[in-house]
Amino acid sequence: MxxxxxxxxxxxxxxxxxxxxxxxxxxxxxxxxxxxxxxxxxxxxxxxxxxxxxxxxxxxxxxxxxxxxxxxxxxxxxxxxxxxxxxxxxxxxxxxxxxxxxxxxxxxxxxxxxxxxxxxxxxxxxGAEVVAFENTTDVTVSRGRSLGKGGWSQNRYARKVHGAVRQTAREVEETLREQGLSYITEEVKAFGGLGRVHFVVSSPREDVPVRNVRSADVQVKVAGRRLDRIRYRTRGGGQRYLFVGIDPGTTVGIAAVTLDGEPVLVKSSRTMAMPDVIEALYTAGRPLVVATDVHPMPASVERIRRAFSAVAYTPKADRTVEEKKALCGDIPYGNDHERDSLSAAMDAFRAYQPKFRNVTKRVPAGHDMDEVRAGVVRGLSLEQILGKKVPSPVEEEEGEEVPAPGPRDDRLLQLDGMVKSLRGHVADLQAEGEAKDLEIARLNALMERERGKESRSLRKDAEVAKLDTIIANQKKKLRREERRTKKLRKQVDRLRRLATSQTGDDRLLVKATESLSRDAIRQVDADFGIAEGDIITVKTTAGWGTTVLDTLAEMRIRALVGDGDERLKDACLERGIVLLHPKAIGLEVRGPVGSADASRFAAAEEAWQKEIARYEQGKKSEMIESIFREYRTEREREVKRDG
Missing domain, CATH: 3.30.420 (Nucleotidyltransferase; domain 5)
Structure with a gap:
């Protein structure tokens, strides 16, 4: 590392x-x-x-x-x-x-x-890791420089750059696919290739095997997606070990301090059961020692101690109120129950301080002292904790090993009796465990039966709710379609009346609007509807835009009637829209509709088709001439280079 x-x-x-x-x-x-x-x-x-x-x-x-x-x-x-x-x-x-x-x-x-x-x-x-990015990474492949205004070879240069962007994007995509990463792609097409490709990769930045690159034509930018704010992730340490004091009773008091004597929890409650106490302590840290202010330890506290496999601590004699206050020192508490639990925790903390000071002198630098002190409290030697031989204070002073004293017979007898007592206790616990296992099995079976009943009821309720939602959605759709049908019927009736009053056998119906704008076209569509093959006339073409022409082209109207300039004419030719002059078709307008002479309209439409043919021929000629000019320029360069 x-x-x-x-x-x-x-x-x-x-x-x-x-x-x-x-x-x-x-x-x-x-x-x-x-x-x-x-x-x-x-x-x-x-x-x-x-x-x-x-x-x-x-x-x-x-x-x-x-x-x-x-x-x-x-x-x-x-x-x-x-x-x-x-x-x-x-x-x-x-x-x-x-x-x-x-x-x-x-x-x-x-x-x-x-x-x-x-x-x-x-x-x-x-320490704590500084986290600034989500588990999402943006990879952007784009042009490395602006194309500029260009000259004779501008098109060829643009094809080269956009082709390089496309090639680099394909290589990045292949790399992501080989690594099995999930991603989505957004592409911006450009002349001769792609102008920009954006990959959104569902992985953190460090797992994306793509680097930032910048060349003459292409650049690749890799960036993690930012969080809303900087966050910190605690490393390795996990929860800290605690000395815990508990005062049982109608009102339960609990307190917890770290191995350095810092209070992290002091509280009391009349409604707190033993599972609530265990949950509160588990949230605060890792109980290493569980203590009380009385001797012997009450059975309820003993159960909590076993839940955490913690070391028990009780004073040799019950503490007086003055001693408890002295143990609490300057740490604030709210009532007598909090005072008793806090004094028990501090009493245990102070009892282990001499051992902690001795261990600190003997442990080399670079070891987690919380883990070392926790091992000492559990009765392990430094050799067991650190996995190697640690010199004793005498060895450090005199520079030689001192053999451990031999065991005494009375000590062996004492340990043998302790082993027998523990074996009996283990047997009792095993019997208690078997009884609890039987009770757990019975309760599990009962719970499964109740869960099955509840599950069937929930499935039935969910199905009914689902069907109600479907019915409500269908009713909304039906009402929406009824309103739309009513509107269309009104439009049809209006069109029939207008068509009857304005046209005859030799006249064609024309729908009229004030201007060539999106709002005006939308209004005609809303009032009468615009269908494929309709003829639209506009009073004025001033202020027209390409968007409204694109809309009319999508509607596939038969003709647009109006007095337009050359720009409008070219735009209509490009989009395949027939543009006719009002006088050429004998247009007559009365209100929102009008009519045109059928024969004159056909003649004007035929003339426009000839105009389209000439326009297409001109485009082809212009393209061939451009290709010829480019070829001739390239040949001239080759001749100069060979000469």
């Missing part, structure tokens, strides 16, 4: 004058390899070149002035480099306090020592 640890020497990311300088400590597979002073630019270059597993810092405020800058910094890191805040996540602790959990000591006024401590803490699994 390669770890970079940094700490700021001078300067600040918030300063406009003095840019920050960092102390950098590089550790490789548990060994320190290099220490140096770097700027932000050089730090990022080193990270990009060596791609460390972890970049450790005691505070992210040293590398980014705000969340936006922190997002940018994280985006610049290699995909597999994890940014770790060694002092924790949302709730930070001081670096000396975090380092003490791993028995690390350092000079907090030396930036290189702080960088080294941050690196070691992160290497040992401490």
């Amino acid at each position: 390669k770890v970079f640890g940094i700490d700021i020497i001078h300067g600040s990311v918030r300063s406009r004058g003095e840019r920050p300088r960092f102390a950098l400590v590089i550790r490789d597979d548990g060994e320190e390899r290099e220490t140096t002073e770097v700027s932000v630019f050089r730090l990022l270059r080193l990270i990009a070149r060596e791609e460390p597993d972890i970049l450790a810092v005691d505070s992210v405020q040293e590398i980014a002035r705000d969340q936006k800058a922190l997002f940018s910094f994280l985006q610049s890191l290699p995909p597999r480099t994890m940014l770790v805040q060694s002092t924790g996540g949302e709730k930070q602790e001081s670096l000396p306090r975090v380092a003490a959990r791993y028995n690390l000591k350092f000079n907090r006024f030396d930036p290189f020592a702080e960088a080294r401590a941050s690196a070691v803490v992160a290497e040992l699994g401490g």
Whole structure:
């Protein structure tokens, strides 16, 4: 594992004058390899070149002035480099306090020592990972430069660039497919290929085997999709061990402190049953010792202790109220029950402090002291906890091994009696367990029967609800269709009346509108409907746009009647819309409809078809001439190159 640890020497990311300088400590597979002073630019270059597993810092405020800058910094890191805040996540602790959990000591006024401590803490699994991106990655393949205005060879250059974008996108897609990654694609077509391809990959950025690339024609950008805010994920440590004190009774009091004596839970309740107590303690941490303020331990507390396999602690004699208050110290509590439970937890904490201090002196740096102290409380030796021989205080002072004293006979007898007592207790527990297994089996069978009844009832209710929903949806559709049918009937009646009044055997019906705009066309469609083969006339064509022409082309009208300029004529020719002059067809308009002379309309329509033929012929001639010019230019270049 390669770890970079940094700490700021001078300067600040918030300063406009003095840019920050960092102390950098590089550790490789548990060994320190290099220490140096770097700027932000050089730090990022080193990270990009060596791609460390972890970049450790005691505070992210040293590398980014705000969340936006922190997002940018994280985006610049290699995909597999994890940014770790060694002092924790949302709730930070001081670096000396975090380092003490791993028995690390350092000079907090030396930036290189702080960088080294941050690196070691992160290497040992401490700190919190800074998380900024979702498990979704955007991969964008696009042009590497603008095409510009261009010249004679602009079309050929555009085909080359857009073809390169398409080829690169296919290679990226093949890579994602080979890795079995799920993705969706959005393509923007362009002349000769693709102008832009966007892949949305359903995997985190570090699992996407595509890198940022920029060449003359194509660029590939890989970016994780940002979260709404920066989040922190605690690493490795999990829940902390606790000393727990419990005061049973009608009102239950519970308290819990860490192995460093920090209170994490002090509460009491009249409605709290034993399962609720167990759940509250499980949420607070990992109970290591369960204590009471009386001797012997009450049976209800003993059951809770067994639920966590915790070590029991009781005082040799019942504590007085003054002793309980002294044990609680400055830690606040609300009532006598909270005081009794808190004093029991603190009593157990203080009882183990001499052992903890002795262990801290003997354990080498770089070990999780919470795990070591938990092993000591459970009765394990340091050799068992650390998996190797640890020198005793006498060996450390005199430099030689001291043999352990031989066991005494009375001690053996005592242990033998303890074994027999434990065996009897185990037999009782086994019998109790068998009885409970039978009761559990009976209750499971009863529960399965009740669950079957409930399941059938739920399925029936769900089916009825489903059918009710279908019926309601069908009623809505029926009402909608009835309204639409009524509207269409009105349109048909209106059209019949107008057609009868405006047209004869030698006249054609024409639907009229004020202007050539989308709103006007929509109004005609709403009033009379526009169907394939209809003739539409407009009073004025001023302000026309390509969108309304596209709409009329999609409706496949027979002809558009109006007085248009050359631009409108070209646009209609391009879309296959017949554009006729009102005078050419003998148009007469009365209100929202009009009529045209059938014979004159046919003649004008035939003339327009000839115009379309000439337009198509011109387009073909222009295309052939363009190809010929391009060929001639290419041949001239080849002749000059060969000459």
